[in-house]
Amino acid sequence: MRLAGKTAIVTGGGSGFGAGIVRRFAAEGARVMVADINADAARAVADEVGGIAQAVDVADDASVGEMARAALAAFGRLDILVNNAGITHMPKPMEEVTEAEFDRVLAVNAKSVFLTARHLVPQFKANGAGAILNVASTAGLSPRPRLNWYNASKGWMITATRAMAVELAPADVRVNALCPVAGETPLLKSFLGEDTPEMRAKFLATIPLGRFSTPEDMGNAACFLCSDEASMITGVALEVDGGRCI
Secondary structure (H helix, E strand, C coil): CCCCCCEEEEECCCCHHHHHHHHHHHHCCCEEEEEECCHHHHHHHHHHHCCEEEECCCCCHHHHHHHHHHHHHHHCCCCEEEECCCCCCCCCCHHHCCHHHHHHHHHHHHHHHHHHHHHHHHHHHHHCCEEEEEECCHHHCCCCCCCHHHHHHHHHHHHHHHHHHHHHHHHCEEEEEEEECCECCCCHHHHHCCCCHHHHHHHHCCCCCCCCECHHHHHHHHHHHHCHHHCCCCCCEEEECCCCCC
């Protein structure tokens, strides 16, 4: 029960890594808002763990503001924010990515961190405590060809994490990031281009431990970084990647 008495928002919590983080937080005693653009998916995971569901478009200011107000109304205060929602473009040469694809990737992966900070950092500062976790990617540390602008968005998130950590440290608000390798999530097909046994084998050959990141891996790492056990850790980008970045 490492998160007993804590409250949390997990964006993109209706599937994949986000759902794994939600389940681990709930198992460790936290009350969790499952926020997702897919309201049905958010509701299903929330019902499973006894949490609350919130439909949100993390790239939209009004929607993020409503999510923040709903969480504070339900919980009274917020202890943990996980910026997990993310998307990618299909693998292709950088010059072939459309402007609309670029704008959407940066809006969901980068602007969302700005928007949640706008609406929730004042609450963390008022409390004089809090933990923010940004789910980045190994792509932000070791960029892969043909995912150029996705790589850049995750590199942005890692730099934002460090900048936030420095600025919010005087308020005792910690900010960290997780950098998973690809996993069994709805984005896997997009990363691979096509989800075939051959493409999976080719990708797995680049991971020393020989497997993808799992939602359970992410839940365990997120639980540690957001718990009081990590009270001296801020500004890190923890690789949960089976050695991919070595």
